[in-house]
Amino acid sequence: MKIAVLPGDGIGPEIVSEAVKVLRALDLRLEMEHALVGGAAYEAYGHPLPPATLSLCKSADAVLFGAVGDPKYDRLARELRPEQAILGLRKHLQLFANFRPAICYELLSHASSLRPELVAGLDILIIRELTGDIYFGQPRGRRVSPDGDFAGAPEAFDTMRYARPEIERIAHVAFQAATKRGQRKCVTSVDKANVLETSQFWRDVVNEVHAFYPDIALEHMYVDNAAMQLVRAPKKFDVIVTGNMFGDILSDEAAILTGSIGMLPSASLNDTGLGLYEPSHGSAPDIAGKGLANPLATILSAAMMLRFSLDQAQAADRVEAAVKAVISRGLRTDDIYSEGCSRVGTQPMGDAVVAHL
Numbered sequence: 001m002k003i004a005v006l007p008g009d010g011i012g013p014e015i016v017s018e019a020v021k022v023l024r025a026l027d028l029r030l031e032m033e034h035a036l037v038g039g040a041a042y043e044a045y046g047h048p049l050p051p052a053t054l055s056l057c058k059s060a061d062a063v064l065f066g067a068v069g070d071p072k073y074d075r076l077a078r079e080l081r082p083e084q085a086i087l088g089l090r091k092h093l094q095l096f097a098n099f100r101p102a103i104c105y106e107l108l109s110h111a112s113s114l115r116p117e118l119v120a121g122l123d124i125l126i127i128r129e130l131t132g133d134i135y136f137g138q139p140r141g142r143r144v145s146p147d148g149d150f151a152g153a154p155e156a157f158d159t160m161r162y163a164r165p166e167i168e169r170i171a172h173v174a175f176q177a178a179t180k181r182g183q184r185k186c187v188t189s190v191d192k193a194n195v196l197e198t199s200q201f202w203r204d205v206v207n208e209v210h211a212f213y214p215d216i217a218l219e220h221m222y223v224d225n226a227a228m229q230l231v232r233a234p235k236k237f238d239v240i241v242t243g244n245m246f247g248d249i250l251s252d253e254a255a256i257l258t259g260s261i262g263m264l265p266s267a268s269l270n271d272t273g274l275g276l277y278e279p280s281h282g283s284a285p286d287i288a289g290k291g292l293a294n295p296l297a298t299i300l301s302a303a304m305m306l307r308f309s310l311d312q313a314q315a316a317d318r319v320e321a322a323v324k325a326v327i328s329r330g331l332r333t334d335d336i337y338s339e340g341c342s343r344v345g346t347q348p349m350g351d352a353v354v355a356h357l
């Protein structure tokens with residue numbers, strides 16, 4: 001089994017090396033090959049997603065991804081910015097189904113910005129469509145200078161667009177996920193159908209696909225209301241399915257209200273089983289290189305990779321149990337620290353997970 005390892009920028013390299021350490025400790029036959037991506041690749045090759053990195057990913061069974069981005073690249077032309085690497089990987093590998101669980105660990109519920117009783121035991125799954133929508137519709141704007149400067153330009157726009165098969169396949173993914181989770185068996189589809197044609201189309205197609213899943217309840221919700229319900233009563237949700245743009249926004253909101261942003265993994269899958277696995281948080285340039293970052297979201301992403309792409313469910317269970325164990329023992333990185341716990345850095349946290357394994 002071959003894994004493409006792409007640490008990226010900021011805290012990416014630190015957290016990914018802890019996840020690699022955990023994977024090696026499992027004694028599976030994993031071949032891991034590293035490549036540059038994001039700002040790191042731009043520095044070395046002049047492009048955030050060099051052809052060698054892309055072809056490595058295409059030849060792998062799974063991609064383990066750290067994070068990309070740094071404010072120092074903000075003035076680069078859009079196609080050279082670090083973010084283009086992750087967008088390019090999603091598009092080229094057709095990773096259309098993005099799983100972003102928002103789980104509140106009981107021991108961390110006081111770290112939420114909401115009252116503990118609103119989030120304790122929270123376990124929702126956001127399924128975000130990842131290769132369509134306004135992210136990939138035709139953009140247009142008149143740049144004043146070739147390096148991306150719009151000062152004085154007359155207008156700019158992006159196009160929100162979905163094709164029927166794109167909505168159908170993500171709707172199937174959501175209904176199937178709700179079936180497997182076996183919780184409240186409820187899918188909430190989020191859109192803005194009171195304003196946008198794309199959203200009305202989305203809603204109609206989701207309704208059609210729902211006919212195949214009589215055991216699953218379906219509700220539709222406008223995105224503004226969904227943003228509000230997420231902070232009012234997040235536990236009412238089970239599976240949320242939504243488009244690329246709304247999913248970007250709502251998944252950040254859901255992640256932070258768990259109090260565990262440093263703990264949340266994510267998976268982006270295509271229909272061949274290939275997946276890209278990355279923490280839900282970003283590259284955090286402010287703490288990069290200081291050994292402060294929480295590696296657990298990346299370690300848990302590696303567990304998702306074992307389960308979804310490498311058919312190693314048992315190994316995935318072991319990693320997840322080891323993470324729970326180190327949390328129970330009171331080990332905490334800065335982001336989840338509270339009084340009475342032991343504050344540890346990135347590497348000692350990874351070491352503790354390995355020791356438990």
Ligand code: IPM
Pocket residue numbers: 069083086087248
């Ligand atoms: C995410 C990120 C990306 C996105 C950026 C880095 C392009 O915010 O994965 O949520 O907008 O999809």
Ligand code: MG
Pocket residue numbers: 248249252
């Ligand atoms: Mg985002």
